[in-house]
Amino acid sequence: MANVLSKEKIVGSSKFVVKFLIGTAISYGINIILTFFLTELVSIPYIISYCITQVVQISFSFSYNSKILFKSGVSKWIFAKFLIVLFTTAIMNILTVKLLTDYFAVYYLLSISLSLAFYTIIKYTIYNFYVFKKAN
Numbered sequence: 001m002a003n004v005l006s007k008e009k010i011v012g013s014s015k016f017v018v019k020f021l022i023g024t025a026i027s028y029g030i031n032i033i034l035t036f037f038l039t040e041l042v043s044i045p046y047i048i049s050y051c052i053t054q055v056v057q058i059s060f061s062f063s064y065n066s067k068i069l070f071k072s073g074v075s076k077w078i079f080a081k082f083l084i085v086l087f088t089t090a091i092m093n094i095l096t097v098k099l100l101t102d103y104f105a106v107y108y109l110l111s112i113s114l115s116l117a118f119y120t121i122i123k124y125t126i127y128n129f130y131v132f133k134k135a136n
Contacts, residue, residue: 016069023064024120030057031112039108046108047098054090061086065127081131085123093119 031053038049062082093115100111 019069020124023061023069026064027057027061027120028113028116030060031116032109035112036109046101047094050097050108050112051094054094058086058090078131082127085126085131089119089123089126 031050034053034056035046035049038044038052039046042049044052062079066078066082096115096118097108097111100106100114101108106114
């Protein structure tokens with residue numbers, strides 16, 4: 001029981017959470033700033049801007065998660081699992097943003113923020129327990 005709450009595990013867990021929050025903040029910034037820029041300054045419809053942004057964010061997310069957060073080697077199998085999860089959640093994310101914005105009249109940047117928060121929790125769980133799980 002004492003081993004479960006050891007100082008090393010608590011400190012290690014705290015560092016992991018901080019790294020996760022930093023990656024999430026950067027990812028969120030990429031999503032909001034790039035979508036806003038493309039939508040408001042380049043006049044691309046918000047949903048197309050958001051789809052373009054997802055491609056940029058996918059590249060950042062894979063690099064950050066595999067090299068910094070989970071420190072896994074980038075094998076073809078890990079990359080394939082990552083892309084399946086990311087592609088699936090990206091589609092669900094885009095559809096959620098479209099639904100919130102077009103059918104519930106939520107401002108598109110707020111829709112993106114709400115959707116990102118929800119799918120970040122889902123992706124984190126899947127990444128941690130499936131995609132980047134270290135073999136025991």
